Structure formats: C-alpha cells, structure tokens
Amino acid sequence: MKKIIRVWDLPVRVFHWLLVACLIGSLVSVNLGGNAIEWHAYFGYSILVLLVFRVLWGFIGSTHARFVNFFPSKEKILNYLSGNSPRVLGHNPLGALSVFALLFVLSVQVFTGLFVDDEIAFQGPLAKYIPNFLVSLFSEIHEANQVLIYALISVHIAAILFYKKFKGEDLIKPMLSGDKEIDPSEEADYLPTDLGQPSKDGFLQRTLALILLSVIAVVVGYLITSS
Ligand code: HEM
Numbered sequence: 423m424k425k426i427i428r429v430w431d432l433p434v435r436v437f438h439w440l441l442v443a444c445l446i447g448s449l450v451s452v453n454l455g456g457n458a459i460e461w462h463a464y465f466g467y468s469i470l471v472l473l474v475f476r477v478l479w480g481f482i483g484s485t486h487a488r489f490v491n492f493f494p495s496k497e498k499i500l501n502y503l504s505g506n507s508p509r510v511l512g513h514n515p516l517g518a519l520s521v522f523a524l525l526f527v528l529s530v531q532v533f534t535g536l537f538v539d540d541e542i543a544f545q546g547p548l549a550k551y552i553p554n555f556l557v558s559l560f561s562e563i564h565e566a567n568q569v570l571i572y573a574l575i576s577v578h579i580a581a582i583l584f585y586k587k588f589k590g591e592d593l594i595k596p597m598l599s600g601d602k603e604i605d606p607s608e609e610a611d612y613l614p615t616d617l618g619q620p621s622k623d624g625f626l627q628r629t630l631a632l633i634l635l636s637v638i639a640v641v642v643g644y645l646i647t648s649s
Pocket residue numbers: 434437438441442445446476487512513514517518521524525575578579582593594595597
C-alpha cells in the first residue's frame with residue numbers, strides 16, 4: 423500500500439495559487455491600460471502581502487515550508503546534479519534555487535513598483551518620498567525585471583513538465599492536495615528521516631497562518647493608504 427505523506431501545508435498551497443492568480447491579474451491589468459493601472463497596483467500590493475507571508479512562513483511554517491530544510495547549499499546542488507543524493511519530499515536543491523530566485527525577482531518587482539511613476543496618471547505610493555532620478559531608476563528596473571520574471575516562470579513550468587514526462591513524477595498534484603504518495607518500492611530512495619517528517623497541517627497551523635496573513639494585510643494596507 424502506498425504511503426501518503428503531507429508535504430505542502432494548506433498555507434503554502436494557498437500562497438502558491440493566490441500568487442499565480444495575482445501575478446496573472448497584475449500582468450493582464452497592466453496591459454489593459456487606462457484606469458486598470460489601479461488594479462495593477464492592487465494585485466501588486468496583494469503580491470507584497472503574499473511574499474511577506476511566505477518569508478515569515480519560511481521560518482515558522484511546517485517542515486517542508488521552512489527555508490532551513492531546503493536551502494540549496496553548493497554541496498547539495500552538486501550532489502543532486504551528480505545523481506548520488508537521495509530523493510527529497512520537499513523542494514529538491516535545483517527546485518529550491520528556482521523558488522528563491524522567483525521570490526527574489528518578485529520582491530524586486532513589488533519593491534520598485536511602490537516607487538514607479540507612469541508619467542500619465544499613476545504613481546506608486548512611495549514615489550513622492552524619493553528624488554526624481556531614483557523614481558526613473560526604479561521605473562526602469564520595474565520594466566526590465568519583467569524579463570527575468572517571465573524567464574523564471576517559464577523555467578519553473580518547463581521543469582515541472584520535465585519531471586512529469588521524463589521522470590514520471592507528478593509535482594502538480596501535491597501542490598493541489600498537499601500529499602505525496604510513496605510506493606513501498608520507492609521508500610529506499612528517500613532518507614528515513616525525510617519520510618518520517620511530514621509537514622504539520624492541522625487546525626493550529628492553519629489558524630496561525632490565517633492570523634499572520636491577516637495581520638500582514640492590515641499592516642500593508644495601512645502603510646499604503648496612509649502614505
Ligand atoms: C505565475 C506563475 C508562477 C509562480 C510565480 C510560481 C511560484 C512558485 C513558488 C514561489 C513556489 C515555491 C512554493 C513554496 O515553497 O512556497 C512554487 C512551487 C511549485 N509550483 Fe509554481 N509558480 C507559478 C506557476 C505554476 C504553475 C502554472 C504550476 C503548475 C503547472 C506550478 C506548480 C508548482 C509546483 C508543482 C511547485 C512545487 C515544486 C516542487 O515540488 O518542488 N507553478 N511555485
């Protein structure tokens with residue numbers, strides 16, 4: 423019988439799919455033009471809330487949500503590439519690298535967005551506090567960084583399809599259901615400590631995550647409306 427192990431807690435899954443939805447929303451709205459730029463900003467603020475949440479959850483979340491458990495050291499990456507390392511339930515070292523890269527480029531995008539001026543009708547809420555040359559610089563970074571975002575998302579999706587087609591591993595289902603199903607014949611490929619440490623995903627963790635997300639949303643909302 424297959425062993426069912428909780429890998430992605432509900433907060434990580436909700437974070438992931440809300441991030442995807444808000445990113446699509448922000449890209450669609452920025453291309454609509456006109457007043458839709460207001461929506462672009464709202465999606466951007468939502469992404470800011472999600473990113474702050476994910477960073478904090480990376481310290482206090484469940485096993486596989488914690489950065490310390492998937493931080494991609496050089497040694498781990500080289501071992502993984504040499505094919506000698508055991509399989510991992512959470513993010514593998516290469517996947518982890520792309521996760522950190524995605525979180526970083528999205529943070530740069532949100533940060534610069536707060537200072538951007540479209541020179542028509544919309545200004546990021548913090549643009550008025552910095553000199554013009556910095557507004558121009560941040561606006562240029564905001565425009566250029568989108569290329570990195572598209573590139574990383576393409577690699578992200580290509581890697582997931584690669585794992586499905588060539589390694590027979592469906593990574594998408596666990597990001598929806600939270601669980602990985604391990605066949606007894608595959609158990610030896612994993613470290614026993616990894617198999618023995620499912621992510622806690624009970625009422626307590628979920629309530630804590632909801633409170634954390636709400637507090638971050640209120641603080642970000644307050645800082646933006648009062649600036
Ligand atoms: C807008 C585009 C996307 C962004 C910005 C994005 C971002 C991310 C991030 C930040 C993570 C890490 C999750 C965490 O630990 O918190 C992740 C993981 C994951 N994403 Fe996405 N994602 C995107 C689109 C997608 C799509 C379309 C799919 C499905 C086809 C997908 C499937 C997954 C899966 C399966 C994982 C877990 C990978 C693993 O097992 O290591 N993502 N994504």
